[in-house]
Amino acid sequence: MIIAHYSHRLPANYDTGLIRTRAKERGPLWNTIPELYFKAFLLRESGRYGAIANSYSSLYLWRQDDAFRDFLVSGRYKVVTDAFGRADIQTRFALDARKGHAHHARFVVREDLAIPLDADLSAVFASEVERNREVAEQSTTVATAVGVDTQNWTFTRIVLLEHEPAASEAGTSYEVLHLAKPLLDTLPFANAA
Known part of the structure; x- marks a missing residue:
């Protein structure tokens, strides 16, 4: 599995209603x-x-990875570059992904954590997978994934939430305008082995 994320900074006076409309039209x-x-x-x-x-x-x-490649070469990303320019696409190899108990994702929280130089990689990988499964067990989690960037040695934690994140919650919060979820229900459930 591959996690891919890109972002476009918008001008301060940009009408974000246009983005909401775009998500409503393109999301389906x-x-x-x-x-x-x-x-x-x-x-x-x-x-x-x-x-x-x-x-x-x-x-x-x-x-x-073939599906991600197809997204790039089929012209689907061209729709984005035509409207907003070419963004850096951050990719992570997913170590684990789970479906949670909740159903309607309203927010995403992303947290990036450096992996210490002297860390036992097998141990920290196992710990992150276990943590991901615990987060998936929470009642407001729709889905969760943890990925690794082996160039910069960081973990990326992704949580799709049904509720608004608390101000004290670690990471960067995003509002979900649309969640397309063709295969979400095929992810292993929170506590599946």
């Missing part, structure tokens, strides 16, 4: 994409949920 086009667990259309608005600027982003969980 992703509801049946093969090999896609989910795609979240995300918005951060200045002054809300800790954001100091406006940004629009997309977050994907792909079943296989």
